[in-house]
Amino acid sequence: MSNLILFTKNFPYGKEEAFIANELEVMSKKFDSIMIVACEVPLSIKNEIRKIPANVKVKKIDRNFNTFNKVKLLISKNTNNNYFDSRADSLYKKLFLKYFISKSSSILKDILEDDEINKFISKSSEIVYYSYWFFVTALIMVNVSEKFPSNNKLLISRAHRYDLYEEENKLKYLPLREYLLKNIDYIFPVSKNGTSVLRKDFPKYYDKIITSYLGTIDHGYSTMVEKKEFLIVSVSRIEAVKRIDKIVESLALIDDIPDIKWVHFGSGSEEKIVKDLAQKKLKGIKFDFKGAVQNDDILKFYKENDVSLFLNASSSEGIPVAIMEASSFGIPVIATNVGGTSEIIINDKYLIDKEFQPIELSNKIEEMINYKKTFSNYLELRKEVRNKWENNFNSYTNYSDFYLKVKNELDTKKL
16 A cells, blocks of 8 residues: 655644645545644644545644743753754754754654554555655654654655745754755755755755645636725735734835725734734725634635735745735735745746835835736736746646656655
C-alpha cells in the first residue's frame, strides 16, 4: 500500500493552515491511505475538525506552549544531545536551538507512544513522510522516520516564510538547517524566491531544493458590472508583520474620494489598535472589520460582491494564498514586494517597496480608482489577473504535478 503521513501544526483543527484543505483533496486521490498528525494543537482549540476525505485519519497532539511550559522545555534534561549546529554561535541562538530540540522531542515522545500511528507506519509497504513546515514538524518527521528504517520511504517538506527566511527571524537564525537538509529527500519552497534564497545559503543541497507553488481552487471568474462604489478588500491576521495600520494610513490620504469602501477579513493582537485608528482617520471612507471567519465566507463574499481591488501590505511573506484566491476571481492586487509576492502580481507597477510610505500606497490606490473609470480597460486587467492565476496557481494543476513527482521519486527509491 502506498500511504502518506502528513505533519502539520494544527490542521485540520482550528482556523490556521486552512490552505492545506485544497491540497488534501488532490492528495487523497493519489494515496491509498493518509494520516495527518497535528503536532501543536493548543488546548484552547476545540475538537471540531474540518471536513476531510474518507481515506484520511487524524491524530491530535495537544500542547500548551505558554511561558511556563516554554521555560520548562529550556531547562529540560531530556533533550537529545546528538545534534550539533555550528551556526548557533551566540548564547541566544544556543537557547533557541535547545528550545527547538526540546519542543520537538516532547511532541515526538507522544507520537511514538501512539499505537495507531505506529501501526499505520508499520503496515505501509511504501510511505511518504511529509512535513508541511520546514521547522519543528520537519525535525519530528525525520525522527519518526528513523524509528521505522525498513519502510520504502520518501521524506519531503514544504518551506514557506518564517521557516525559510532567516533574515526575518529576530536572531537571524533558524535551527538545524544543515541537519534537516541532509536528512530530507526534497525541500519544496512555495516560491522561486524562497528556492533561490535556500539554494544560495546551502548550495551543497541545490538539487534537492525545488520550487512547488501552492494553489487555490477555481471558484469561477467574477464578472463585474460598472458601478460607482470602489470596494477594497484585505485578508490577513491583524499583527505587526501584516501592517494593516499602514493600509488605514494610506486610505486616510484619499479620504476625500467618494464611494470607497474597505473590508478587512481577519483578527489578531493589534485589532483594537487598528480599529481605533480607522475610526479616527477614516471619515469619508466606509470600512468594515469582519473578524476571523471561515475561508468559505471570504470566497462567498468574492462571489456576491464586486470587489475592485485587493491590498496586501505585509513586511514579510512566503507567497500569499490570500492573493491567489483574490486573483482567481480576477481581482487586481496591489502588494508589497516581499518574499515570492512578485511571482503572482501581473506587473511590477502594482508592487510597492517593503518600506513604503502611506502616500505611495495611496497613490497606487488612486491610480486604480481612476483606471476603473475606463471600464473596458479595467475589465481587461481583471482577465490578465485571472489568466496569471490560471497558468500558475490553479490548485488542481499544481498539486497533481506535485504528487506525480512525489510518486515518481518514491517509485525510483524502490529500484
